Every structure is written in C-alpha cells, then in structure tokens.
Amino acid sequence: MRSHRCLCGFLLICVTLCSSAVSAASYRRPNIVLILTDDLDIAIGGLSPLNKTKKLIGDAGISFTNAFVASPLCCPSRASILTGKYPHNHHVINNTLEGNCSSKAWQKSEEATTFPSLLKANAGYQTFFAGKYLNQYGHAEAGGVEHVPPGWNYWVGLEKNSKYYNYTLSVNGKAQKHGADYNKDYLTDVLANMSLDFLQHKSNYQPFFMMVSTPAPHSPWTAAPQYQNSFNNTKAPRDPNFNIHGKDKHWLIRQAKTPMTNSSVQFLDDAFRKRWRTLLSVDDLVEKIVKRLEVRGELDNTYIFFTSDNGYHTGQFSLPLDKRQLYEFDIKVPLMVRGPNIKPNQTSQMLVANVDLGPTMLDIAGLDVNKTQMDGMSFLPIMEGKMNSSWRTDILVEYEGEGSNVSDPACPLLGPGVSECFPDCVCEDSYNNTYACVRTVAPSANLQYCEFDDNEVFVEVYNVTADPFQLTNIAKSIDQEILEKMNHRLMMLQSCAGQSCRTPGVYDPRYKFDPRQMFTSHSWRLSRLRQKMK
Numbered sequence: 001m002r003s004h005r006c007l008c009g010f011l012l013i014c015v016t017l018c019s020s021a022v023s024a025a026s027y028r029r030p031n032i033v034l035i036l037t038d039d040l041d042i043a044i045g046g047l048s049p050l051n052k053t054k055k056l057i058g059d060a061g062i063s064f065t066n067a068f069v070a071s072p073l074c075c076p077s078r079a080s081i082l083t084g085k086y087p088h089n090h091h092v093i094n095n096t097l098e099g100n101c102s103s104k105a106w107q108k109s110e111e112a113t114t115f116p117s118l119l120k121a122n123a124g125y126q127t128f129f130a131g132k133y134l135n136q137y138g139h140a141e142a143g144g145v146e147h148v149p150p151g152w153n154y155w156v157g158l159e160k161n162s163k164y165y166n167y168t169l170s171v172n173g174k175a176q177k178h179g180a181d182y183n184k185d186y187l188t189d190v191l192a193n194m195s196l197d198f199l200q201h202k203s204n205y206q207p208f209f210m211m212v213s214t215p216a217p218h219s220p221w222t223a224a225p226q227y228q229n230s231f232n233n234t235k236a237p238r239d240p241n242f243n244i245h246g247k248d249k250h251w252l253i254r255q256a257k258t259p260m261t262n263s264s265v266q267f268l269d270d271a272f273r274k275r276w277r278t279l280l281s282v283d284d285l286v287e288k289i290v291k292r293l294e295v296r297g298e299l300d301n302t303y304i305f306f307t308s309d310n311g312y313h314t315g316q317f318s319l320p321l322d323k324r325q326l327y328e329f330d331i332k333v334p335l336m337v338r339g340p341n342i343k344p345n346q347t348s349q350m351l352v353a354n355v356d357l358g359p360t361m362l363d364i365a366g367l368d369v370n371k372t373q374m375d376g377m378s379f380l381p382i383m384e385g386k387m388n389s390s391w392r393t394d395i396l397v398e399y400e401g402e403g404s405n406v407s408d409p410a411c412p413l414l415g416p417g418v419s420e421c422f423p424d425c426v427c428e429d430s431y432n433n434t435y436a437c438v439r440t441v442a443p444s445a446n447l448q449y450c451e452f453d454d455n456e457v458f459v460e461v462y463n464v465t466a467d468p469f470q471l472t473n474i475a476k477s478i479d480q481e482i483l484e485k486m487n488h489r490l491m492m493l494q495s496c497a498g499q500s501c502r503t504p505g506v507y508d509p510r511y512k513f514d515p516r517q518m519f520t521s522h523s524w525r526l527s528r529l530r531q532k533m534k
Contacts, residue, residue, distance in 0.1 A: 033293075035282075036309060037282060044236065046334065063348070064379075103136070114151055115361055115374075118367060125208060126206045145170035164222035195212050196288060236272040253319070260424075264320050324429050331397050375498060393507050397450075398435070399433070414427060
C-alpha cells in the first residue's frame with residue numbers, strides 16, 4: 001500500500017512537471033542553430049552537392065540571393081559574425097595572431113560581448129559550440145586550448161585551422177587528440193555526433209543556441225571514404241570570367257598568367273571535385289541535426305541558419321584558387337534559414353551581410369540590438385514577411401592584404417610584398433591588395449564601388465546587373481557625380497560604428513549628399529581620384 005502511495009505521488013509530480021513544461025514550451029523563446037561552413041561559395045556552384053541541406057533548410061524556409069561577408073577571409077569574417085561588427089571595429093585584419101586573430105587583445109576587447117555571450121547572459125540560452133572557431137584558437141600565446149571563450153556552456157573548439165584528421169579539440173578546456181581512423185576521427189562526423197549528444201543531454205527547460213562550424217570545404221579537402229569517388233567527371237565551371245585576363249583590374253589580378261597552364265587547370269579542377277566531396281558529409285550532418293530536432297519535437301520552435309565565412313574562386317580571372325578578392329565569387333555566400341513564422345520556398349533579394357547574423361539572433365531571443373555596439377541589423381522582419389521599404393541599400397566590404405618582406409626565391413621577379421603564390425608565380429595576395437568597397441543593392445542599382453589603398457588609389461566599379469561576372473571595370477566611364485557620392489559614402493562607412501553603419505546609402509531615397517561635409521583627412525583621396533578619372 002505504501003509503495004502504491006509513493007507511485008501515485010511520483011505520477012502526480014510527473015503530471016505537474018509535464019504540464020508546466022508544456023506550458024513553458026508554448027511561451028518559450030525559440031531555439032537557434034547556426035551551421036557555418038568554411039570557404040563555401042555560392043557563385044561557382046558550391047550548393048550543388050548539398051541536396052539535403054537545400055531541401056531541409058532552403059525549401060523549408062528562405063534563401064537570400066544577396067548575402068555578403070564583411071571581409072573575404074576566415075578570421076576577420078568569423079569575428080564579424082560573432083561580434084556583429086565590421087573589421088575596422090573589431091580589429092581582426094587577417095588570420096595571424098599579429099593580425100588580432102584570437103589574440104589576447106581580441107579576447108579582452110570582444111569575446112565578452114559576442115552575440116552568444118549576450119544570448120547566454122541576457123536571454124538565458126544554454127549555448128553549445130563545436131568546430132573551427134578562429135584560425136589561431138589554441139595558440140600557446142593566446143591561452144592554448146585551455147582557454148574557453150566566455151558565453152559557451154559547452155565548448156568543443158578545434159585547435160587552429162581546418163583539418164579532417166589528426167587534430168586536437170578543446171573539450172571544455174581539455175585537450176582531446178584525434179588520429180586518422182574514419183570511424184572515430186573524421187571531423188565533420190565527430191561534430192555531427194557531438195551535436196546530437198548535446199541535443200540529447202541538454203536541459204529541456206531553457207532555449208538553446210548551437211553553433212556547428214565545419215572544416216568543409218576548406219583545404220586539405222579530405223573526403224570521407226564513401227565519397228572519395230563522387231563527382232569524378234565534375235570540373236570547375238567555365239563561366240565567362242574563367243581563365244581570362246583581368247586587364248582593367250588591380251595589378252594583382254593583372255599579374256595572373258593567361259591562359260593558365262594545363263597543369264594549373266587540372267589542379268584547380270581536382271581541387272573543385274575534392275571540395276564538393278567534403279560537402280557530402282556536411283549534407284549528412286545537416287540531415288542528422290534536423291531529423292534529431294524533429295524526433296525530439298523541437299524542430300518547429302527552432303531557427304536553423306546555414307551559411308559560410310567567405311566565398312571562393314577556382315580559375316576566375318586566371319587566379320588558380322583562393323578567396324581574398326573583392327569580386328562576387330569571394331564576397332558572396334549562401335544563406336538559408338528556416339524557423340517559426342518563416343514561410344517555405346521563399347527567396348529574398350534584400351541585401352544582408354554576416355554582420356547581421358548576430359543582431360538577427362539577438363532579435364529572435366527578444367533582445368534589443370540597439371543596446372549593443374553592433375554594426376549590423378536584424379533581418380528577422382524580412383524572414384517573417386514584415387519588412388517595409390526602409391531596408392538598407394548598401395554594406396561595407398574591407399580587406400587588408402598580406403605580403404612577405406622578402407622575395408620568393410622561386411619567383412624573384414615579383415619582388416617582396418606578395419604572398420599565397422603558386423608554382424607558376426601567380427600570387428593571390430599582396431600588401432597593397434588592401435581595399436574597401438561599397439556593395440549596393442537597391443531597386444535602381446546593383447553596384448560595386450571599390451578603392452585600393454595603394455599608390456594609385458586604384459578604383460574598380462561594376463554594374464552587377466549588366467555585368468554579373470564583373471568583366472568590365474566602369475570606373476573611368478561612370479558619371480562623375482556618382483563617383484564622388486560613392487567615394488564619400490565609402491569613407492563614411494569606413495569610419496562608422498553601430499547606428500551610423502545603418503544610415504541611408506547613395507541609392508536610398510533618404511540619402512543626403514553634402515560635398516562640404518567631405519572628410520578633410522581623406523580629401524587627398526578625392527582629389528587624386530578626380531585626377532585619375534580625367
């Protein structure tokens with residue numbers, strides 16, 4: 001009899017807890033999942049192998065056709081995602097410790113106010129990270145793998161850059177070494193399994209944020225065994241800008257050898273196939289996470305974002321393969337989102353950037369983005385179909401080039417100042433491959449305006465509607481008034497912070513241009529620009 005009373009009491013507690021849990025669930029803030037790939041383009045077919053991802057996220061929600069990154073390089077771009085800031089405000093300029101990538105200075109100034117930190121501290125989210133964080137994470141001079149960034153309840157961070165085997169993970173600050181056994185060590189699968197474990201063991205009484213950052217399709221492009229023979233007949237796309245000379249572009253593009261050698265073309269085609277093969281495991285990861293959420297009854301209350309840290313090129317303008325350039329193939333990325341109140345099979349042409357990811361997720365959690373120092377803005381209203389006509393018309397893209405202080409012995413004619421050079425002495429980067437661009441998408445204009453910080457103040461301008469492959473630089477033929485307005489707008493964006501980064505652009509009806517307000521410190525740029533365009 002006593003045991004019966006105990007059982008009744010237990011059941012009564014269960015019913016009470018269950019009913020309150022159901023009640024809490026109906027009012028609970030949505031869960032958020034961010035799946036971040038590494039070097040995944042959209043311009044040269046990067047989404048083609050991801051059929052399950054497109055079906056489970058894109059078809060089930062919204063796909064953005066004008067999603068861009070603030071800088072086309074891993075660490076600056078990832079810092080922009082985490083902070084919601086442009087590089088000139090978070091000060092991560094490249095993938096090195098000296099460039100502030102995961103440095104002590106970064107940790108001190110930015111890590112405590114990343115959007116996951118705010119979700120955890122101010123909105124009660126339980127947070128989980130797995131995968132590549134920042135390229136120098138785990139460096140001895142940055143605290144080693146013992147350093148767990150603030151804002152994460154569960155931390156599985158990859159030491160340094162993307163690998164598929166023979167790597168070290170920081171599991172809540174403790175080193176976990178992995179070898180080369182596919183069944184135990186293939187990183188994309190390890191991240192999938194750890195994500196599923198988190199979903200299984202997390203608290204059901206708090207909303208969660210989960211960020212899964214895959215190594216694919218970054219080099220060394222190691223495919224899972226079952227996918228090593230996929231896409232054997234695939235080649236890099238032969239778009240109009242493939243293997244042609246960029247004769248009206250910055251000198252770094254002009255130095256590329258055209259036509260490329262047969263060996264270079266074979267190399268980039270092989271790399272292209274290998275990239276796609278690694279993505280098949282990412283497709284499996286996405287499917288596993290979505291299916292697990294569905295089985296747990298959590299899918300309908302979960303936003304799932306899928307994107308990349310930068311684009312990529314394979315042979316465009318005769319550059320073998322890399323990122324780092326100002327063109328669409330390097331700065332444009334996939335962005336698909338599904339979630340509550342997002343109708344399926346939507347496509348949006350609205351201009352969004354990776355600095356908007358943090359603000360959007362804070363908005364989902366009910367936090368006020370205006371109380372942060374973020375430069376981006378929430379695109380949640382766009383996804384919910386509530387957007388009015390006042391959405392922004394431009395964003396900033398900025399990149400600081402890198403070069404070696406000494407000449408490459410294999411390429412002495414190039415001299416010092418270049419980097420990322422291939423055996424045929426074609427280089428993908430240099431000190432003066434330093435540029436800033438205004439990327440405009442408005443009803444009346446689809447324009448890219450870029451200035452290089454070099455001796456020439458070299459300018460590139462593209463009408464992307466008329467010239468989607470950016471074959472013709474129209475800097476010398478475009479109307480002088482537009483050129484001056486874009487120059488002014490660029491200088492304003494390069495010095496913006498927070499709300500001032502979201503002011504009306506040149507092609508916004510609310511834009512006001514006053515030449516008398518030119519930045520005196522930059523006036524030399526405009527005068528040199530005028531001389532150059534004559």
